[in-house]
Amino acid sequence: MPKAQPHSRLIQEIAGIFLIGLGSLLFLALVSFDPRDVDFFTSTPNEVVSNFIGPAGAYVASGLVLFIGIASFLVPLVMILGGVGLMLYPGNIDYRFKAIWLVLFMACGAGLLQMFPNFFSFDGVEWPGGLVGYALNDKLLTAFMGRAGAVIVLGVGYFVSLILLFELRPVELMRRGLAWYQHYQEAREQERYEMADPLERVELERKKLEAQERKLRKELAKQGKALEPMPEPSKARTTPKVIDTTAPAPAPLPPAEAPKVEPPTASLAPAQAEPEPLKDKPRRGKVVEEKSLKKENDPPTRPSYENYHLPESSLLLANDGAGHSPATKADLEANSRLLVDSIRQFGIEVTAGDITRGATITRYEVYPAPGVRVERIAGLEKNIARAMKAEKVNILAPIPGKDSVGIEVANSSKAKIVLRDLFESEPWTHTKARLPIALGKDVYGSVLVADLADMPHLLIAGTTGSGKSVCINCVLLSLLYRFSPDDLKIILVDPKVVELQVYNQLPHLVVPVVTDPKKVLIALRWVINEMEKRYQLMARAGVRNIAAYNGRPVKEKQPEKLDLEQSLEKGAEAEQPAELPGMSTPKEEEMPNRLPFIVVIIDELADLMATAAADVELAIARLAAKARAAGIHLIIATQTPRAQVITGVIKTNVPCRIAFQVPSALDSRVILDENGAENLLGKGDLLYLPPGSSKLIRAQGAFVSDDEVAKVVDFIKAQTTPSYEAEIHQKLSKGGGGEAEELSEDDQELVLKCWEVMRQEKRASTSMFQRRLRIGYNTAAWITDWFEQKGIVGAKDGAKDREILVDIETYDIEQHF
Numbered sequence: 001m002p003k004a005q006p007h008s009r010l011i012q013e014i015a016g017i018f019l020i021g022l023g024s025l026l027f028l029a030l031v032s033f034d035p036r037d038v039d040f041f042t043s044t045p046n047e048v049v050s051n052f053i054g055p056a057g058a059y060v061a062s063g064l065v066l067f068i069g070i071a072s073f074l075v076p077l078v079m080i081l082g083g084v085g086l087m088l089y090p091g092n093i094d095y096r097f098k099a100i101w102l103v104l105f106m107a108c109g110a111g112l113l114q115m116f117p118n119f120f121s122f123d124g125v126e127w128p129g130g131l132v133g134y135a136l137n138d139k140l141l142t143a144f145m146g147r148a149g150a151v152i153v154l155g156v157g158y159f160v161s162l163i164l165l166f167e168l169r170p171v172e173l174m175r176r177g178l179a180w181y182q183h184y185q186e187a188r189e190q191e192r193y194e195m196a197d198p199l200e201r202v203e204l205e206r207k208k209l210e211a212q213e214r215k216l217r218k219e220l221a222k223q224g225k226a227l228e229p230m231p232e233p234s235k236a237r238t239t240p241k242v243i244d245t246t247a248p249a250p251a252p253l254p255p256a257e258a259p260k261v262e263p264p265t266a267s268l269a270p271a272q273a274e275p276e277p278l279k280d281k282p283r284r285g286k287v288v289e290e291k292s293l294k295k296e297n298d299p300p301t302r303p304s305y306e307n308y309h310l311p312e313s314s315l316l317l318a319n320d321g322a323g324h325s326p327a328t329k330a331d332l333e334a335n336s337r338l339l340v341d342s343i344r345q346f347g348i349e350v351t352a353g354d355i356t357r358g359a360t361i362t363r364y365e366v367y368p369a370p371g372v373r374v375e376r377i378a379g380l381e382k383n384i385a386r387a388m389k390a391e392k393v394n395i396l397a398p399i400p401g402k403d404s405v406g407i408e409v410a411n412s413s414k415a416k417i418v419l420r421d422l423f424e425s426e427p428w429t430h431t432k433a434r435l436p437i438a439l440g441k442d443v444y445g446s447v448l449v450a451d452l453a454d455m456p457h458l459l460i461a462g463t464t465g466s467g468k469s470v471c472i473n474c475v476l477l478s479l480l481y482r483f484s485p486d487d488l489k490i491i492l493v494d495p496k497v498v499e500l501q502v503y504n505q506l507p508h509l510v511v512p513v514v515t516d517p518k519k520v521l522i523a524l525r526w527v528i529n530e531m532e533k534r535y536q537l538m539a540r541a542g543v544r545n546i547a548a549y550n551g552r553p554v555k556e557k558q559p560e561k562l563d564l565e566q567s568l569e570k571g572a573e574a575e576q577p578a579e580l581p582g583m584s585t586p587k588e589e590e591m592p593n594r595l596p597f598i599v600v601i602i603d604e605l606a607d608l609m610a611t612a613a614a615d616v617e618l619a620i621a622r623l624a625a626k627a628r629a630a631g632i633h634l635i636i637a638t639q640t641p642r643a644q645v646i647t648g649v650i651k652t653n654v655p656c657r658i659a660f661q662v663p664s665a666l667d668s669r670v671i672l673d674e675n676g677a678e679n680l681l682g683k684g685d686l687l688y689l690p691p692g693s694s695k696l697i698r699a700q701g702a703f704v705s706d707d708e709v710a711k712v713v714d715f716i717k718a719q720t721t722p723s724y725e726a727e728i729h730q731k732l733s734k735g736g737g738g739e740a741e742e743l744s745e746d747d748q749e750l751v752l753k754c755w756e757v758m759r760q761e762k763r764a765s766t767s768m769f770q771r772r773l774r775i776g777y778n779t780a781a782w783i784t785d786w787f788e789q790k791g792i793v794g795a796k797d798g799a800k801d802r803e804i805l806v807d808i809e810t811y812d813i814e815q816h817f
Contacts, residue, residue, distance in 0.1 A: 016086030023079030029057030030064070030072055038062045069130035071110040078102060081166070101165040108158035111137040115151065202379040210347075240336070240365075242329045243356045243444070305507070308484045308719055315711045316420035316704065327357060327411075335388065336364050339407060342387035348376055353404045358443040359415040359700035360685045361394075365404040374398055377405050394679040400695045408443070408698070410681050417441050417684075419474055419704040422449075423481060434547070435597060435633065437478040439471070439658070439688060440701040448688065448699050452479075452599070452635075455656035455691045456628035461641040461671045462660025467684035467701050468637055469499055471658065472603065473709050474702050475635060476503065479599060480712060483508070485720070491527065491600045493520050495607035502709055505717040510598070510725050517611040520602075524619040525744060526728040527600055527632060531623065534630040537591055546631035550594045598632045605638040606645045614776040617649055624653030641667045656691045660684075660701075672696065748817050750775075754783050755813045764793045764802040790816050 032051045037058035039045040051058040064072035114129025114137040127134045141150035163170065193204050336352045343350050349372060353365030368374060374397035385393040388409050396406035422428055422438040425447045433451035440448055452458065458475075462468040479488055485507040492513045494500040504513050514523050534546070543549045600623070602608065608616045623634055636654065638645055641662060651673075659677040662668050668677035676696060677687055684701035743751065750773075757772045758764050764787065769780040784802065787793045792811070794803035 012086050016083040019079045019083030019086065023076040023083065025053055025057070026060065026079065027073070027076035029053040029061040030076065033058070033061040033065060035062070065130065067130045068106055068110040068132050069128045070113045071106055071129065071133070074106055074109050078105070078165070098165060101161045104157060105161035105165055107132055107136060108154045108161060111141065111150070111154045112158060114138065115142075115147065115154075202373070202375040205373070206376060240352050241354045242332050243354065305484050305486045305720065308486075310484065311481055311712050311715050313420050313423045315715060316423070316708050317418060319416060319418045319421050327362075332357060332362065335362075335409070339364050339384065339388060340366060342384055343377065343380060346376075346380060346383070348372055348380075350377070350405075356443055357411070358445065359417050359441060360681055360683075361408045361410055361443065361698070363443050364407045364409065365399065365402070366407065367404050374405055392679050392681060394676065414683065417700050417702050419477060419702045419708070422447055422702050435479070435599075436482060437475045438702060439474065440684065440686070440699045442697050442699040448697070450690070452633050455633070457624050457634040457654045457656065458636070459646065459650070459654045459657040459671070460635065460637040460660075461646065461657070461662070462639060462686075463662055464639055466660035466680070466682045467686065468639060468660050469603075470684065470703060471660070471686070471701050472499075472601065472635070472637055473704050476601070477704060477709065477712055480506075480508070480716060483597070486594075487596050489596050489598045491523055491598065493523065493600070493602040493608075495520075495604045499603050500601070502706070502713055505722060506713060507716065507720045507722050509722055511729050512724070517607050520608055521612060521615055521619065523728060524616070524623070526725070527598065527627075528619060528622060529744065530598065531627050531630045531632055534595060535626075537595070538629070540591065545629040546595055546597070554593050595631055599635065600632070601635045601637075603637050605636050606640040609645050612778045615778055617647055621649045621653050624650070641670045643670055646670055655689075657689045659687045743817060750779070751783060751786065752813065758804065759808050762804075762808070764804055768801075
């Protein structure tokens with residue numbers, strides 16, 4: 001017995017192969033059948049048989065065609081399928097019944113083909129269904145039952161014999177086909193879900209859940225059950241509060257009781273013991289009496305700021321509240337109910353939360369029911385805006401640090417926030433920030449006072465009219481209200497010429513406002529050199545940052561050492577000149593007692609990037625990476641927040657950012673690395689990214705008019721005249737060749753390298769310097785122009801190399817340094 005089963009399996013496989021081969025021969029014979037190959041169909045047969053299988057194939061094919069006509073093709077098809085079945089599906093088969101069903105299958109097929117003679121037929125063959133089809137259809141069924149009855153009888157017999165022959169299950173086949181179609185549809189839905197954006201995914205999830213809910217309801221209805229309603233939201237929440245941050249603030253304290261403002265240098269002193277003079281300091285507007293700020297080593301031409309007065313808040317306009325109509329509590333609660341009803345219309349169960357009315361927007365909080373995805377609420381932004389009749393709606397899903405969803409709706413009338421309110425607020429007067437700047441108020445009415453020293457650099461971006469320039473004015477006035485020219489130096493870069501010209505006479509300026517984009521690099525290089533000098537000073541003093549440097553104890557015997565060394569110099573005139581160049585100890589006498597902060601403000605970065613993108617980006621990156629400890633801070637502003645302007649290098653080194661209204665979500669992602677700024681309302685509405693945090697703060701920026709700025713500047717410049725840094729002022733005052741006449745050490749080294757390349761190659765061109773030294777085009781072109789100005793090479797002549805006008809073997813290039 002164990003051997004019988006494998007033996008029968010082998011015989012079955014051999015029989016399957018035999019049937020497949022026989023069916024293939026028969027199929028080729030039928031395909032190449034020509035009635036002229038057999039003299040039965042024609043009186044002039046072909047001399048050479050054209051059938052693929054030869055005379056045998058021609059006679060077998062003619063016999064099949066004569067008996068069953070075109071149905072002959074079913075014979076090889078059944079044989080091939082039967083052979084495959086024998087090989088793949090072993091088992092006992094009752095061939096007696098299979099033969100009966102096969103005969104019935106062939107006969108019904110021949111009868112059906114006989115009813116449609118025009119469908120297909122062989123040339124010279126009279127009956128498409130052969131003798132069997134002719135007898136069964138024409139003589140029997142059609143004669144007794146008519147054409148319609150014959151079609152029904154033959155069709156039913158054909159399909160029944162087909163099912164019995166191949167053991168098919170029609171219902172099972174339909175189920176499998178339906179299951180395959182459903183699987184295909186699910187695969188397409190999954191592909192759509194993976195390619196969709198987040199909002200489309202939320203919508204697809206919603207539709208999927210609704211379909212599942214309908215299906216579940218139908219199944220429960222068949223079982224006589226009903227779907228339980230969703231549980232009501234928890235009633236344990238506290239009663240929603242209505243907070244109006246635009247309500248009038250309490251009257252400020254009288255001047256006698258107003259808290260005293262610590263001077264800007266107080267935070268630089270050691271925290272253990274405050275110097276006595278600081279305790280007797282008057283508030284803003286009084287005389288700044290800090291004798292320690294006077295630099296003993298300053299040249300006598302520098303003006304003294306001992307009697308300098310900080311500006312008073314009375315120079316700024318007070319908030320009169322004109323044009324603002326406050327909303328009542330009933331109105332806010334009615335809007336909250338309308339908002340909740342609008343969300344419930346989409347099948348999302350929420351409950352109302354707190355209401356906070358800010359200067360520009362009102363934030364309505366809602367609590368989703370258990371099991372509700374916040375993404376579903378986030379996808380209703382446009383529908384909520386339509387229901388609330390709002391200009392724009394911004395949805396925070398969820399509010400950072402809370403379990404609620406915030407829906408921010410624009411107010412019909414905006415409340416003005418003036419800079420004077422911020423300067424008279426407690427957060428400003430009691431701030432411990434080293435470089436405080438007043439930005440505005442957030443949604444909850446809190447005053448935003450940032451510390452530029454902690455940022456340490458700031459990026460401001462927004463379209464025209466969004467409030468960017470006003471924000472820069474607020475930052476500048478914040479610094480001017482806190483620092484005297486001894487404690488703060490400012491460099492202003494204004495390629496648009498008209499934005500910052502009002503500050504041109506400030507004594508805080510290192511140089512006049514820089515308006516030529518080609519000269520900005522000179523200012524940035526001076527700042528870089530100043531940074532390196534400060535690092536050298538801090539290294540000699542043994543401190544790590546400017547706060548420790550300014551807070552270090554001052555040596556009292558320093559003047560005596562200076563007199564002693566001066567007397568030694570007079571007694572050793574012969575030896576001293578040879579030793580001075582290599583000695584570093586006398587430089588320690590020139591160490592200033594204090595170093596002021598330096599703030600560089602660039603009003604439009606796009607113009608600079610269009611002029612010299614590589615050099616500007618490199619300078620900004622170098623300053624942003626190292627200047628914090630040296631007390632140097634950058635504020636960069638632009639109204640074109642594109643990736644070509646705000647590059648990845650700049651974004652990496654400037655982590656603190658303020659975004660005003662932008663036209664698209666792409667611009668918002670360039671500034672903040674996320675969406676949101678495209679939903680702002682303009683006119684000071686901003687998003688603030690604090691240093692060391694990923695949480696965006698929405699706020700309304702403070703407003704200060706041009707007249708107020710002019711009053712403050714006039715008050716300051718009336719006290720003293722500007723004292724510019726001679727080195728950089730001289731370079732900027734020169735013409736186009738001013739930069740080339742006096743080179744820094746790095747520039748001298750680069751010029752010497754280019755000179756060595758010229759000596760080796762015996763030619764000069766900008767592209768050659770680029771390739772050999774691997775420098776940028778702007779730098780290589782600048783060096784080529786420098787050689788031309790010094791008469792070393794000739795003028796440009798198309799694409800040719802520059803003509804060398806000197807003997808490069810004997811010429812001394814260092815005479816120009």
